[in-house]
Amino acid sequence: MEAWLCSDELRVGISSLGAELLSVKRCSRTDFEYLWQGGPEYYPHRAIHIFPYVGRSTGGVCRLDGELYQMPLHGFAAGLEFDCRVVSESEAVFSLRSCEETRRMYPRDFVLTAVYSLEGSSLRLKHTVENLSSEPMYFGLGLHPGFNLPLEEGRVFGDYGLAFPRAALPMQVGMTEFCFRTGDSSRLTLGDGKTLPLSHSMFDNDALILDMTGGEAVLSAPGSEHSVTIRYPDMRYLSIWHTPKTEAPFLCVEPMTSLPARQDVVEALEAQEDLITLEPSGVFTSELVFDFK
Numbered sequence: 001m002e003a004w005l006c007s008d009e010l011r012v013g014i015s016s017l018g019a020e021l022l023s024v025k026r027c028s029r030t031d032f033e034y035l036w037q038g039g040p041e042y043y044p045h046r047a048i049h050i051f052p053y054v055g056r057s058t059g060g061v062c063r064l065d066g067e068l069y070q071m072p073l074h075g076f077a078a079g080l081e082f083d084c085r086v087v088s089e090s091e092a093v094f095s096l097r098s099c100e101e102t103r104r105m106y107p108r109d110f111v112l113t114a115v116y117s118l119e120g121s122s123l124r125l126k127h128t129v130e131n132l133s134s135e136p137m138y139f140g141l142g143l144h145p146g147f148n149l150p151l152e153e154g155r156v157f158g159d160y161g162l163a164f165p166r167a168a169l170p171m172q173v174g175m176t177e178f179c180f181r182t183g184d185s186s187r188l189t190l191g192d193g194k195t196l197p198l199s200h201s202m203f204d205n206d207a208l209i210l211d212m213t214g215g216e217a218v219l220s221a222p223g224s225e226h227s228v229t230i231r232y233p234d235m236r237y238l239s240i241w242h243t244p245k246t247e248a249p250f251l252c253v254e255p256m257t258s259l260p261a262r263q264d265v266v267e268a269l270e271a272q273e274d275l276i277t278l279e280p281s282g283v284f285t286s287e288l289v290f291d292f293k
Helices: 100-105
Strands: 002-006 010-015 021-026 029-033 047-050 061-064 067-070 083-088 091-097 110-119 122-131 137-139 142-148 161-163 171-175 181-187 195-197 208-211 216-220 228-231 237-241 250-256 276-278 283-292
Touching: 002 091, 002 110, 010 110, 021 283, 067 100, 122 137, 122 276, 216 250, 228 250, 276 283
Parallel strands: none
Antiparallel strands: 002 010, 010 021, 021 029, 047 142, 061 067, 083 091, 091 110, 110 122, 122 283, 137 276, 142 250, 161 195, 161 216, 171 181, 171 208, 208 237, 216 228, 228 283, 237 250
8 A cells, every 4th residue: 555645745655565755756747756766776665664673683593581583684674564544635554463473573462653744845754663562672674765865966975965954963883784783883974074975986885873863864966956854853863875886876875773783793673772662561762754855
């Protein structure tokens, strides 16, 4: 099932499979697409949800309650059907409830809800996680949206940068060559004190994961007619990525609450400090806001 939302300025499509964004277009220019449309050469998805684990786990395995469970890259939400309820022309609600399939990978009962709403040129995405189990939940959450780059004709990928609030002090999280965290971090060098210049080669070793970014990032080029602003006050980390060692025509800008596993360590979820802990009957909420210019 697909839901299509409209405001005065945007038309947005969402699939019930993974509650994944399908399209973000300007109403005034129906041929102008902000969202990467997927493709086998580079990256087949568009904007997957990350839940209940962010990134890789060693051997594709996590430990919970002393037992081992298989955990796909970025969790399992992206491959499952959500229930969809269209509330209005500008709002739709998607929910994923635990089932026999999810319990084989993650032995907790939960409801993950994603509410998309449009107002003018802004798209809001509110996440709610409810713990229906009698034991605490330990989880990570994020979104993996890709945006077409360049955003307009006559420009190239390297014209663009990712700008953070001037008061932010972004750090780059240390990662191994196999995309596991090292526990180290280093200060990120910004071109003008706030902007990270983009180049294809910066992704030759896979994703860059950033901390202390101020909860906001603006994807734009100097003098550009179009830009994307992402606000993520409830998610600590921001990953940026495109297919390594390519000149892929998109950039994924991924807010997320936690980090991947340590290399060669099968993480016990209840001991991983950056995961969200949600007690029985507890509710976690977060909100992302995308402004499209």
